[in-house]
Structures are given as structure tokens and as C-alpha cells.
Amino acid sequence: MRVPELRVMGVDPGLTRCGLGAVEGRPGAPLNLVRVGVVRTPADDEIGARLVAIEAGIEQWLDEVEPDAVAVERVFAQHNLRTVMGTAQASAVAILCASRRGLPVALHTPSEVKAAITGSGTADKQQVGTMVTRLLRLDAMPKPADAADALALAICHVWRGGAQNRLAEAAAKARAASGPRTSAAAYFRGRGGTAGYSRGTST
């Protein structure tokens, strides 16, 4: 049984630079870069104009990239008080745009992403960028760091989705072996349906 490819768009939210990056892949196979970039808004524009510009940029990406899921960095109030409000507002726009289309939205913390990509939840930006470059077989590290971080989010999500897929596969096998409708299979089938991309449960 083959787990289907998943196309994930990652969003590293910010008002001045909102990193966007899309990858395609499945666990255990080489990942492919779909697109990477940044939406920028001028720091001296009004907040309303900035949010409208970010919405337009993300909508265009969603139209053109057509992701199966969107992964957004989870923002915490406790770190970097000066910029956290803008980050929260940009993340709200990204979550809103994806949810309006019925796309599944996943929130991953920075340390979850770092741990998934580098093996360490406290890795620095250089290390994350190096691993993103290697995993996607790129010639150079994506710039700025916000763009590389968006790709790291997307990769993290492909792999975490993959972990769910493997659990779903295991449940499907268990169900096939023990007869129809074990509760574990129903549980994972339910989770797969919610996530919108775990299509490995049918026997």
C-alpha cells in the first residue's frame, strides 16, 4: 500500500515579511520544492492596508499552488512582545484564508518544526536553513530566513501527516486481519477524514 503524495503550503506569519513555501512528498521518499517566496508589506503602511495585502498574497498562492493542507507557525504571546501582535494578526489572515476554502490547517510550534527538520528543538536558523536546502536538494539556501522557515513548516507537516498515515496503515492492517470495524480502525479513519489527506485506511 502506497501513501499518496501530500502538497503542503507552510506560512511563517509576519507583517513585514510573511514567508510562504510549498513542498510535495510523503514520508520515506525525497521531497520536492513546489514554490517559495515572501509577501512583504511596508512598515509605515496602516495595519488595515497591510492585512489586505497579506490576504491578497496568500489567496494568490492558494489559487496557484492548490495545496492539500496549510501549516502555520503557532504564535505564543510570551516570546518577542514587540512583534507578537503583528505575527498573531498575520497568522489569523493565513488561517482564515485556508479555512474559508475548507483546507485543513495545522499549527506547529517553532520547536516542533526544528525538531522535525534537524533533530533538535533548539536548532538555530542556519541549521534549519541548511537542512531545508539539503532535504529539497536545492543549489542554495532559500532567502530570506522567513521563506526557509515556511518550507521547514511544510516539510514538518508532510512528515507528521506521514506519521499519521503510518498509524492509519497499521490500523487498516489490524482491521483486515481481525475482521471489519475494529474501534482502532474507526478511530484512525475518523482522524484521517478530519486531516483530509490520510487516504490509506481502505483495505
Added chain:
Amino acid sequence: MRVPELRVMGVDPGLTRCGLGAVEGRPGAPLNLVRVGVVRTPADDEIGARLVAIEAGIEQWLDEVEPDAVAVERVFAQHNLRTVMGTAQASAVAILCASRRGLPVALHTPSEVKAAITGSGTADKQQVGTMVTRLLRLDAMPKPADAADALALAICHVWRGGAQNRLAEAAAKARAASGPRTSAAAYFRGRGGTAGYSRGTST
């Protein structure tokens, strides 16, 4: 010279309860209630579904109330860390909805609103609610407090707009007395244009 009436919609942002309130008036004249209410979203819904529901509620209000301007509470990262992220995200949706329509958006801090309504920047919710009830000549205090706070924001904005109008009037009179194009008149004319509702500068 008569300052035109201004219809302002206030938004007290929140995910669980987003207070909405619209008033109409001008400084020095009785204010009128246009509408008051709350958009609620279930705390156990996903963040994406909640933001989509808040957007739909605000869009419906903007369609039906047709305000001249929108006043949103300015959110600070330092107070109430537990709920501040949700508040920031709900405020982003309100600012986005208004700005997409080209409506002027004003952000007022809680203490600016309290000072405008009660004379004290440290007034409590009961005092703000009492003054909102009195100023709008209502039979009872609007419930919940989020709804009353949204009306207080709208009232604050009518009066601040009004203060700008009076300055503009004074500048226009000074210009008429001293000949064309004093710098003060140009300054206030410019401000009136930015705010989008200060129409008292022509002589």
C-alpha cells in the same frame, strides 16, 4: 456650519464573544443607537472555523449597518496573556473586513475609550456600561459587557472625530479671517481627508 452625522461601528474583539455596536451622531448632539450585538463562537471549535464565523458575522453587520468608519479596540501584548492571542486574531479579522471595503479604521486603547466616556481612563466596566446606557438613552444596560464596550468604542470615535472637526472649523475660520492658505488650515484639511469624515473645512 453644521458637522455631518457620523455612523460608527465599534468592535470589541474576541473569539468567544466579539462585541459589535453601532451609533450615529456628532459632538454636541444626542447620540443614537443603531444596533448592538455579539458574535459568539464555541471555545472547542478549531481556530480556523472560529475566524471564518467571526468574518461572516462582521461582514453581515457591515452590509446591514453601512458604517462611515469602524473603531476597533487596540490590543496590547502585555495584558491578559492567556487570551491576548485570540483577541489579536479576532481584531485582525475586523480590521481586514473594514479595510477591504475601503472604510477608515481607527484603533482606540481601552483607557482612551474609558476616558472619553466616563472622564476617567481607569473606570470599571460597570461605570462604562452606565454611561453608554445614559448617553444612548437606553432602558437597560446592553449585555454582555462586550456589547456595551463595542458601543463605548463607537461613541469614543464619534467624539474624537468631532474634536477633529471642531479644530478644523477653527482653522477654517482663522483662514477666512487672515486670507487664503494658512499652514494650520492646510494641516487640518489634510487630517480631515485622512480620517475620511471631517468635512467642515470648506469656507
